[in-house]
Amino acid sequence: MNTPANGNESTVSQEILIIEDELKIARLLEEFLQAEGFSVHLHADGASAAKVALTRKPTLIILDLMLPGKDGLSVCREIRNLSNVPIIMLTARVDEIDRLLGLELGADDYICKPFSPREVVARVRTILRRTRDYQQAPDPEVLQYRHLRVYPQQFKCLAADTEVDLTPVEFRMLATLMSSPGRVYSREKLMEEAYSDYRVVSDRTIDSHIKNLRRKLTVSSDSTPDLLKSIYGVGYKLE
Numbered sequence: 689m690n691t692p693a694n695g696n697e698s699t700v701s702q703e704i705l706i707i708e709d710e711l712k713i714a715r716l717l718e719e720f721l722q723a724e725g726f727s728v729h730l731h732a733d734g735a736s737a738a739k740v741a742l743t744r745k746p747t748l749i750i751l752d753l754m755l756p757g758k759d760g761l762s763v764c765r766e767i768r769n770l771s772n773v774p775i776i777m778l779t780a781r782v783d784e785i786d787r788l789l790g791l792e793l794g795a796d797d798y799i800c801k802p803f804s805p806r807e808v809v810a811r812v813r814t815i816l817r818r819t820r821d822y823q824q825a826p827d828p829e830v831l832q833y834r835h836l837r838v839y840p841q842q843f844k845c846l847a848a849d850t851e852v853d854l855t856p857v858e859f860r861m862l863a864t865l866m867s868s869p870g871r872v873y874s875r876e877k878l879m880e881e882a883y884s885d886y887r888v889v890s891d892r893t894i895d896s897h898i899k900n901l902r903r904k905l906t907v908s909s910d911s912t913p914d915l916l917k918s919i920y921g922v923g924y925k926l927e
């Protein structure tokens with residue numbers, strides 16, 4: 689087996705929680721992630737997975753779809769109700785991908801089985817780098833547009849002074865739109881801002897993230913207007 693690429697010092701205290709009942713797969717990922725300097729915790733049972741995730745507070749979670757006790761979709765939803773921790777779903781079912789990334793689940797990325805451990809490590813790094821870029825913004829910058837306020841550094845969003853709980857993907861999409869109100873962003877551009885640069889998701893996935901975003905932003909402030917405008921055949925803007 690090849691030696692994974694050199695790690696970097698910033699990963700030392702970061703824990704990756706792997707929720708996967710196939711020990712062979714879990715161990716393989718553990719080996720590669722440890723070689724990159726991450727600490728890894730393995731958990732095999734679905735029923736107690738969300739509790740473990742919320743107790744350990746890992747930096748990132750790799751979550752398998754098929755688990756004993758409780759399926760990965762339910763586990764993802766449970767974690768997402770209480771935490772914005774980045775979640776990468778593992779699935780052997782290509783037909784599940786849109787559902788994994790869209791709707792209410794809020795997974796940040798997915799990886800199809802069989803996969804290369806290197807690819808998983810690359811995805812983990814990309815997602816953590818993006819999260820860190822926001823956390824390490826040089827100024828406590830606030831993006832403000834009408835009743836919406838986004839604090840990239842704190843990963844926080846307020847709609848009419850009510851805090852809105854967004855997934856990392858939704859947050860990055862909103863921050864992108866808020867960085868230039870009125871500008872129309874294509875789905876490709878939003879995708880580029882929200883995901884790893886080398887991966888492609890369907891337009892439908894982007895649309896369902898926008899749909900969720902719209903729902904969250906208006907539910908939190910029902911007297912305020914919907915500012916997310918869809919531009920037919922082009923993309924989205926904030927208006």
Ligand code: CA
Nearest residue numbers: 709710752754
């Ligand atoms: Ca499994």
